[in-house]
Amino acid sequence: MKTKLLLFLLGCLPLGLLAQTVTISPDPFAETExxxxxxxxxxxxxxxxxxxxHFDSTGKQINNPDATGTNFxxxxxxxxxxxxxxGTYSYTLTPTEFYNNTGITRIAYLVKNQNGSQQGTDIIKNVGAFSVNLTAPANTTTSxxxxxxxxxxxxxxxxxDFRLLANDTPVNTQNATTSYTFTTTPNINTDYRLEVTQTGTSNLVVRSFRTLVKPTPTAAAVPAGLKDGFNFDPSKPDEATLVFYAPGKEFIHVKGNFNGNDWSLDNTYLLNYDAAADRHWIKLNFDSATPQDLLYQYVVEYAISVADPYSTLILDEFNDQFIEASVFPDIPAYPVGKTSNPVSYIERDEAVYDWKITDFTPAKREDLVIYEVLLRDxxxxxxxxxxxxxxxxxxxxGINAIELMPVQEFDGNNSWGYNPAFHMALDKYYGTRNALKTLVDAAHEKGMAVIIDVVYNHATGQNPYFRMYNTSNGGTGGQPSADSPFFNQTATHSYSVFNDFNHSKEATRSxxxxxxxxWIEEFKIDGYRWDLTKGFTQNCSASDESCTNAFQQDRVDVLKTYxxxxxxxxxxxxxxxxxLGGTTEEKQWADYRLSEGKGIMLWNKQTDPYNQSTxxxxxNSNINGASYKQKGFSNPAAVTYMESHDEERLMYKNLAFGNSSGSYDITNINTSLKRMEAAGAVFFTIPGPKMIWQFGELGYDISIxxxxxxxxxxxxxxxxxxKPDGWDYLDNAQRVALRxxxxxxxxxxxxxxxxxxxxxxxxxxASNLTKKxxxxxxxxxxxxxxxxxxLANLNVTNQTITPDFQExxxxYDLMTNAEYEVTNTTAAxxxxxxxYRIYGNKTANLSTSVAQKEQNLRVYPNPANSSFQISQEVERVRIYTIHGSLLKDxxxxxxxxxxxxxxxLQSGLYLVKAERDGIEMTSKLIVN
Structure with missing residues (x-):
């Protein structure tokens, strides 16, 4: 499972006149209030x-209390x-406790960001007032x-003397009393202000609160065929229907940049309610002034504003400004000052993607070679x-499947992506929706499947369904509330981060x-890698790892359903x-619907034994776990890898901690790269799907x-x-040789x-590190x-191996096609x-491909000093730098x-392209 830290790119705004306001309630107040x-x-x-x-009774200024620290x-x-x-932020304190003092005459404060580069103005408030206790209503806002x-x-x-105002109009006065009672029957949303003046003085205490009148939604069935979220037909660009599943919520409005609404609450945009489906919904007809970039939020029972849980894009008020226009052009401006938190974003005029490949079939699972990619790096x-x-x-x-680390909307920009907030929205940091479709189409043209990493164990505090049912009154913190239809109040497994989905609940499953x-329908994605499936049980607790790692039937069942x-x-x-758990559970998934040609595959981490070997x-260098048969599977369901995004890089540990014997030293980079070749020989040749972490084929050696x-x-x-990318490695001949x-x-x-x-x-x-x-x-x-x-020798000294040839x-050495005569099958x-050696009893007649053409083309000598020749007659030869600049033709x-x-030519690595009969062949050349 992933490290639980999250990193964000946070830019500093220019310091200038800041528009923030800070209010205090109650005001005035006593030092013990x-x-x-x-x-x-x-x-x-x-x-x-x-x-x-603060200031004491002598007027002396006393510096910060411990709670706010001493470092600005x-x-x-x-x-x-x-x-x-x-869009508001609160801090509650009692002056005597907060300042650890009595006789406080004034308190002083300002608001700032954490490092002090942004700050407001100083505010100083007098302490002291007669006490006023508003006993009803209990909350500042009452529906x-x-x-x-x-x-x-x-x-x-x-x-x-008590004076009550409703929407700034006086409605009741009661003088010379210590107790106030008044009953009203509001029919509209009302802001109240109770002004309490000590009789015969100018001492004034104000208490403010409001009532919001609950509207009654129209009872109406959701139109047939509609799904949760934004239902839109591009052929009818001026209408859309929103469907919102919000169990237990009585009424919901929608607000946004449509039809002049300008983010205001308006009963015109009160959603209908379908009791049978338990869904709120509304059909919107857009006027001519509504922008093509439609923005909207739901307002749930007047309390919180949330984006659509089924958004396909969202606007982020804090992070969008750091996304380059070259990656995602023309991101609409966030409606600052009109709302806060994520906003649903629909491109009504988005071009309909014209798919080139409509009938792609991935490679057989036993032939899969997956390349894991973190687009950020x-x-x-x-x-x-x-x-x-x-x-x-x-x-x-030779890659035939690409696995993208999460691209569903995650918090911030700079992230691995395992902090998802909106599971149906594409994160804009990597590009547009059509850019992803173009990638999938282009990959399919080249015979590559596209797999994406999905994270359904949890969601962050930005997730609308978390904010709607939590203990922070719609904030992003706290924990799920007891009435949450989606989340556990506390995690039911020991690997939890963020907010834990309850997969036994029908709402979560839906x-x-x-x-x-x-994602399957819209982007033609070919596969999912499901993150942290251990978390899909309801039977354990956060403190019981043995339970989490034990067989759990509910986890088996729900994941089969998915x-x-x-x-x-x-x-x-x-x-x-x-x-990465018990094989009893994994085998049930590996065998699931296998008779239909299906079955689920499992990540098979073999980092430790391979790295011990290299x-x-x-x-702990036994690599037998790389075999799916070792796991008890009847089919090649184990996706074996030496490295993934979550593991230390083999080459880094080779160079930092490698063994040695005499002059043979694994901490030498060329020696270490050759050992990665040997590791590959006893990795790729083991039947079953394989996965490579990006740049592993070039010996990536930057520590994780x-x-x-x-x-x-x-x-x-x-x-x-x-982390830096590995493309500069292509300038290194030894790294290219590994590739x-x-x-x-x-x-x-x-x-x-x-x-x-x-x-x-x-x-x-295990005693001599020979592999067979x-x-x-x-x-x-x-x-x-x-x-x-x-055969492979991963020891640091010469080793004699009994080959056990079958005849x-x-x-033939299948890497070079060199012959090897076997007269005794057990001759050492x-x-x-x-x-290492990869021997076959016949030559490998591989089909024509770019890679095979490169194998057929030979330049010699290589490395070359002053000249080279071609292994076959050609019509044209061009020499390029490794970056593609033409040097000779x-x-x-x-x-x-x-x-x-x-x-x-200077010493270095070059590309040689030779042409014959209209066919181009490429090889690498090292010039000394």
Whole structure:
């Protein structure tokens, strides 16, 4: 499971005249009376903090109390205001307790951001008033039925004059009394102000409160065929119907930038209610002045404003400003000052995407080679387009499935994405909706499936269904309330973060189905990797890890239900669970509907044994767990990986902690890269789906714990920090050699039937780090091997290995097609440290592809000093830098010597493109 820290890109707004206001209630007040400071119109992000001081009875100024700290540039969390979820922030205190003093004559304060770069003005308030207690109403805002009695009662500590105003109009006066009682019957929303003056003085205390009259929604059935959320037909651009599931909520309004509403509460936009469906809904007809970029929110029982839980895009008041126009152009301005919190965003004029590929079928699961991508760190542009631009690279590597870390709307911009807020909305930080569709289409053109990581274990405090049912009165903090139809009040497993979904509830299951099926239908996504499936039980507690890791039938059942829901939309849909738990539970999923050609796949983490092997340490280096048979599966359901987003990089640990013997030292980068080749040999050749973490094929060696400044602390504080991409590695010949050899292994895996066999064994000695894979098949073609023997020495000294060839005769090194005569199947073979062999009893006649063309083309000598030649006659040769700049372009007639002079080139890595009969072939050249 993911590290639970979240990182956000927070920009500093220019310091200037700030429009925030701070009110105090009650006012005036006694030093022993509890008061609440309320701040609004805050123009900065990152929270509101209190800076405070006071004056004693002598008039002496006394500095800050402990709660607000002594460092103006680094306020503690005890000084933080509570976010009320409606654009206001509150801080409650009792002066004598807060300041730890008595005889307080004045309190002083200002509001600021945490580091003090943004601040308001000083406010000083006198302390002292006769006491007034408003006993009814109990809350500052009360929702009532129109025409019902509403009682107002108050008491004063001394004789006082009471004056009540309703919407600024005096309605009642009672003088010279210590007790006030008045009953009214409001029929409209009313703001009340009770002014209490000590009789015979000018001492005034004011108490303010309001009543909101509950409207009665029109009873009407939801029109047939509509789904929860925004129902819109682009052919009817001037109308839409909103459907909102909000159980237990009596009335709901919608507000936004449509029809001149301008974010106001108006009973014209009170939603209808369908009691049978338990849904609120409204049909909107847009006038000509309504923008094409439609923005809206629901107002739930006058209390909180939320975006549609089924939004497909949202506006974020704090983070959108940091998204480049090149990634997502023309983001509408947030309606600052008119509302707060996320806003639903609909592009009514969004171009309908014209799909090129409509019948894509993913590769067989046993042939899957998945490339896991965090778009934020894959390229500086952090966009879907930047991945599209690199698809040729992934295609040449042999990748047939891309797994994107979460792209559903998450809090902030700078994130791994495991902090989801809106499960149906695309996060704009990576690009537009059509940009994602373009990526999927382009990947399908190249034979690659697109899998996305989905997070349905939890949701953050921004999720509308959390805010509607929580203990913070619609804020983003607190915990789910007891009446939540979606969330557990406390987590029922031991790996919880944020707010834990209750998957036994029908509301949650419907939410998951609606949002998950949407991505399949709308974006033609080919598969999901389900994060933290251990959390889908209701049987455990946050403190009981043994329960969480034990077999739980409810978890098995609900996840099978979710699998059915995905296959309902796409019978070939790829389903992968990150369970990393007991095989008894995993086997039930692996076998589920297997007779129909389905079955669920499971993440199979083998980081530790592979990294122990590449570092040259025998302890815990047994890689037999890379076999799905070792897990007890009857089919290749285990997605095995050496690295994922969540693991330390193998190459980093190789270079930091690698073993050595004499001159052989794994902390030498070239030595370590060669060992990664050997690891690949006993990874890709084991039957079953495989996954590579981005740039693993180039030996990515930046620690997962590296901070943005390049430091690596002794803790995980920087685990989620941005990391540099690996494209500069293409300038390094040894790293490219690792990539090329993995490319060859992947091609063997995908094209030779022997690597799909179930007749294979893994043998490895934990004492000497030798590894062996034996494979046999009866399904191979007549011109391809039906026996394969893979040998690898991951020790730091020479090792002798018994190969156990399945037959005598001529065998072939499948990496080079070099012949190897076997006269004795058990004759020992000696391998140098880090050396490996992949032997087949026939040559590998691989089909024509870009990768195969590169294998056929040979430049020699390579590395070259002053010139090189081509292994086959060609018509044209061009030499490029690794970044694509053309340096040489030569044409040749048939029979003419094809020696190419490179004496004028600097040492480095180059691309050589040769052309013959209209076919281009590419190879790499190292110039010394």
């Amino acid at each position: 509890q008061i609440t400071l309320t701040a609004s119109n805050i123009p900065w992000t990152g929270g509101v903090y209190l800076w405070a001081w 540039n680094n306020s503690p969390e005890t000084a933080r205001f509570t976010d009320n979820g409606d 009532i039925e129109g025409g019902t009695s509403f009682s107002i009662t108050a008491t004063a500590g001394v004789t006082a 894959f390229d500086d542009a952090h966009s879907f387009q930047s991945l599209i631009d690199r698809l040729d690279y992934l295609e040449n590597l 939410y998951v189905k609606r949002t998950a099926q949407y 699998a059915d829901m995905q296959w309902e939309k796409d019978e070939d849909f790829i389903i992968i669970f990150e369970h 570092m040259g340490y025998a302890e 714990f590296t901070c943005e400044d390049g430091s690596v602390p002794d803790n995980d504080s920087c685990k989620l920090s941005p 090329d050899n993995w490319q060859r292994m992947i091609l063997l895996k995908k094209q030779l039937a022997v690597f799909e066999t179930s007749n294979f064994t893994l043998q490895g000695s 894979v034996l494979l046999s098949t009866t399904q191979a073609g007549t011109d391809e091997p039906n026996y394969v023997v893979v 005598t005769g001529t065998w 073979i000696t391998l140098q440290p880090g050396e 030569e044409s040749f007639d048939s029979g003419v010597s094809q020696v190419i002079d490179v004496s004028d």
